[in-house]
Amino acid sequence: MSQLTYVFRSAPHSRASGREGIDALLAASAYCEDIQVVFIGDGVYQLLQGQQTAEILSKDYSPMMKLFDLYDIERVYACQASLAERGLAQADLVIEADLLERAEVAKVLQNSGKILTF
Secondary structure: OOOEEEOOOOOOOOOEEEEEHHHHHHHHHHOOOEEEEEEHHHHHHHOOOOOOOOOOHHHHHHHHHHHHHHHOOOEEEHHHHHHHHHHOHHEEEOOOOOOOOOOHHHHHHHHHOEEEOO
16 A cells, blocks of 8 residues: 555544544554654644543544554654644644644645545
């Protein structure tokens, strides 16, 4: 299987795509060793720790991202500008992500084999 890039662009819990994307990512890691994950735009909210989801009757799935290491998903990127625009920093995230400038994110996406967007 070729290299896969998972791109998260939407806020969590606004629709099921975030949870489905994480599920697909973890499942694909059993078949593909060349996986990378990119969080851009409102997708950086997927990484936010301490999400309070009880009032919207949704399950907080962000702790599932802590399984990335166990599944050998090591290349996790977040757009630094997207974080800054939302007043977030690395310390606010549930996992550590390599912070990239927008041009670097574009380069990662351009060099990707297959891109799946959530």
